[in-house]
Amino acid sequence: MTNKIDLRSDTVTKPTEEMRKAMYGAEVGDDVYGEDPTVLRLEELAATTLGKEAALFVTSGTQGNQVGIATHVSTGEEVITEAQAHIFYYEAAAISVFNGAQVRQIPTDNGIMTPEQIRRAIRPKDVHQPRTALVAVENTHNRAGGTVWPLAALEGVRAVADNAGIPLHMDGARVFNAAVALGVPVREVVKHVDTVSVCLSKGLCAPVGSVLAGPRDFIERARQWRKRMGGGMRQAGVIAAPGIIALTKMVERLAEDHENARLLAEKLAQMDGVDVNLDKVETNIVIADIANTGLSVSDFLGRLAERNVLATSFGETLVRFVTHHDVSRQDVETAVDAVHHVVSGARVH
Numbered sequence: 209m210t211n212k213i214d215l216r217s218d219t220v221t222k223p224t225e226e227m228r229k230a231m232y233g234a235e236v237g238d239d240v241y242g243e244d245p246t247v248l249r250l251e252e253l254a255a256t257t258l259g260k261e262a263a264l265f266v267t268s269g270t271q272g273n274q275v276g277i278a279t280h281v282s283t284g285e286e287v288i289t290e291a292q293a294h295i296f297y298y299e300a301a302a303i304s305v306f307n308g309a310q311v312r313q314i315p316t317d318n319g320i321m322t323p324e325q326i327r328r329a330i331r332p333k334d335v336h337q338p339r340t341a342l343v344a345v346e347n348t349h350n351r352a353g354g355t356v357w358p359l360a361a362l363e364g365v366r367a368v369a370d371n372a373g374i375p376l377h378m379d380g381a382r383v384f385n386a387a388v389a390l391g392v393p394v395r396e397v398v399k400h401v402d403t404v405s406v407c408l409s410k411g412l413c414a415p416v417g418s419v420l421a422g423p424r425d426f427i428e429r430a431r432q433w434r435k436r437m438g439g440g441m442r443q444a445g446v447i448a449a450p451g452i453i454a455l456t457k458m459v460e461r462l463a464e465d466h467e468n469a470r471l472l473a474e475k476l477a478q479m480d481g482v483d484v485n486l487d488k489v490e491t492n493i494v495i496a497d498i499a500n501t502g503l504s505v506s507d508f509l510g511r512l513a514e515r516n517v518l519a520t521s522f523g524e525t526l527v528r529f530v531t532h533h534d535v536s537r538q539d540v541e542t543a544v545d546a547v548h549h550v551v552s553g554a555r556v557h
């Protein structure tokens with residue numbers, strides 16, 4: 209069987225050997241009773257690493273965001289997000305389903321909202337208008353191509369939110385990629401937000417799970433929302449154990465994924481018909497516009513798959529490639545050759 213080079217997402221990463229052994233040996237208890245020592249250890253470690261008072265182990269990034277939002281927001285209120293934020297774009301309208309709340313979308317080119325955009329979107333006190341209950345930022349920003357929030361921009365947004373007395377949540381599914389790209393500890397990246405949701409199961413390679421971190425009383429209330437949404441798990445130590453390894457051993461190596469993404473982006477950008485905005489390639493995501501290859505996205509992806517390289521559709525003419533632990537530099541070079549074949553083949557016809 210030929211191994212496929214799977215660049216669809218960093219969610220496809222498999223747990224490492226060390227993670228599998230840690231799962232086997234994990235000490236467990238009933239976490240809904242608060243008695244799973246491994247889950248408690250993961251939550252403590254996540255809180256310390258993120259510089260927050262407490263953390264909650266949740267089933268997925270979506271659950272981390274939505275438990276967080278439900279704890280912040282009530283019926284009839286409004287949440288400000290960037291127009292292509294995962295929370296709004298990819299979470300099956302959970303904000304309206306769970307909270308009866310709506311989203312105010314802020315369009316941007318790169319996923320980074322300005323403090324001024326947010327200031328203008330915050331509702332005045334007025335009987336006609338919903339109350340703005342939350343501002344949510346996404347770091348790194350997935351649909352913008354893994355872009356990183358500059359620390360000064362977060363500080364600016366914090367000042368606007370404080371001025372209006374509105375809490376700030378970060379969808380930090382890939383916030384460790386942001387920290388590594390900036391060369392700062394992750395707590396520096398999240399210090400301006402009240403709450404943050406972080407995926408253990410993407411570039412950090414844990415098989416499942418995310419953590420939601422924030423103030424202790426907030427996390428206690430969030431614990432009930434997690435239960436309500438069906439996320440109260442029992443002997444969850446078996447899946448928390450690899451999460452501990454994710455946080456302690458898998459962060460620094462994200463730099464390799466970023467180097468591989470940069471290499472891929474530069475090679476793709478040189479090909480006729482393929483357009484890549486290299487300025488937006490800051491972490492492990494590369495978005496290529498293939499409009500000028502003459503191929504549709506589905507034809508392009510189909511032909512690439514025949515050469516054992518997988519990527520994903522990201523819009524009418526856009527394809528997303530994501531580098532990760534299970535893709536080596538050699539794999540990237542092989543993938544580049546495959547794209548070259550597909551693209552030059554297309555142009556001959």
Ligand SMILES: *Cc1c(COP(=O)(O)O)cnc(C)c1O
Nearest residue numbers: 268269270271294346350379381
């Ligand atoms: C992957 C992702 C999530 C969460 O996804 P799950 O599949 O639910 O774990 C949230 N936000 C962003 C930006 C993501 O990329």
